[in-house]
Amino acid sequence: MKLYGLIGYPLGHSFSKKYFTQKFEKELLNCRFENFAIENIELLPAVLQNNPSLLGLCVTIPYKEKVIPFLHELSPGVQQIGACNSIRISNGRLTGFNTDTIGFKQSLMRQLQPYHTRALVLGTGGASRAVEYVLQQLGIDYTLVSRSPKQGAISYSMLNAAIIKSNLLIINASPVGTFPDVNKCPDIPYEAIGDRHFLFDLIYNPEKTLFLEKGAERGAAVQNGYDMLIAQAEASWELWNE
Numbered sequence: 001m002k003l004y005g006l007i008g009y010p011l012g013h014s015f016s017k018k019y020f021t022q023k024f025e026k027e028l029l030n031c032r033f034e035n036f037a038i039e040n041i042e043l044l045p046a047v048l049q050n051n052p053s054l055l056g057l058c059v060t061i062p063y064k065e066k067v068i069p070f071l072h073e074l075s076p077g078v079q080q081i082g083a084c085n086s087i088r089i090s091n092g093r094l095t096g097f098n099t100d101t102i103g104f105k106q107s108l109m110r111q112l113q114p115y116h117t118r119a120l121v122l123g124t125g126g127a128s129r130a131v132e133y134v135l136q137q138l139g140i141d142y143t144l145v146s147r148s149p150k151q152g153a154i155s156y157s158m159l160n161a162a163i164i165k166s167n168l169l170i171i172n173a174s175p176v177g178t179f180p181d182v183n184k185c186p187d188i189p190y191e192a193i194g195d196r197h198f199l200f201d202l203i204y205n206p207e208k209t210l211f212l213e214k215g216a217e218r219g220a221a222v223q224n225g226y227d228m229l230i231a232q233a234e235a236s237w238e239l240w241n242e
Contacts, residue, residue: 002031003053004240007044007067008060011037015204016058019233041066048089056240057087058233064126071096081129086236097239100130103232108134108200111221116169116198120145122186123174124153127202131173140169145188156187164192170215172201177209185210195219204229 006016020033036047041063048054059067064083068074071084077098078084084096119135119142121128128144135142143163144153164170170193176186193199199215204226212222 001053002029002055003034003051004031004056004058005034005036005047005051005054006058006060007036007038007041007047007063009037009039009062011035011060014060015229016060016233019230020237023237038063041070044070048094054089056089056236058236059085059087061126068096070094077101077133081133083126083129085232086239088240088242097236098130098133099232099235099239100127100228101133102235103228103230104130104202105134105137106231107223107225107228110227111198111223112138112169113196113198115196117141118167119143119169119171120159120163120167120188122170122172122176122188124150125174128173131171131202143167145186159188161189161192164189165194168196169198169200172199172203172209172211175203177201177206177211178203179205182206183210185214190214190218193218193220197221198223201225202228 004020006014014035017033017035024031064085067084072093073095075097078096081098084098086097086099088095117140119140121131121142122145124144124146145156146153149155172186174186176184193215197220199212199220200223201209201212202225203209204224207224216222
């Protein structure tokens with residue numbers, strides 16, 4: 001039986017395990033998916049040694065960056081972003097990919113319009129790197145927004161109606177609004193949002209964050225992170241089986 005899995009800590013109720021287990025059952029595949037909750041990335045070699053049938057791994061918080069020194073080969077995306085969320089294992093060699101970029105791009109393109117030429121990216125953590133990579137690919141100018149101003153980013157307190165109106169694509173790459181803190185949202189001037197705006201939230205739980213609700217109330221197109229998750233999972237599956 002072919003084995004695939006997920007490394008991270010803590011894992012709790014993982015999307016990956018549920019998704020791939022259902023996929024294997026539905027498609028009658030002789031495969032299984034296991035969670036490997038490791039408290040330290042240094043435990044990865046032991047996971048590989050104890051599970052010689054492993055053919056692929058998903059990587060989640062907090063190891064998307066820390067796993068890179070353990071990889072034998074990096075995709076161009078991982079080289080540029082500095083983060084890996086998918087590993088193909090073949091003949092003992094580990095090749096790292098970033099399928100978050102594939103998932104985000106596929107999901108974004110569904111509602112992206114020609115006039116979405118400038119974007120605000122809320123958050124400057126690991127998730128924003130995949131977003132930046134895709135926006136660069138698409139030729140979309142963007143501004144990073146952080147809690148405090150720093151090199152390459154403005155702060156939330158610097159946002160005003162004029163900035164919101166001139167950036168018709170707004171992407172929440174921060175964890176603000178994630179369950180259970182569903183009554184929180186990024187601190188932006190929502191009153192300046194109009195029906196030409198597109199608000200994308202990488203969060204998928206809850207299905208409609210307060211950030212998206214406030215955008216929809218103003219007539220904006222909205223999209224959560226669920227389709228992105230599915231697309232990145234399927235991209236990983238294809239890479240594992242190349």
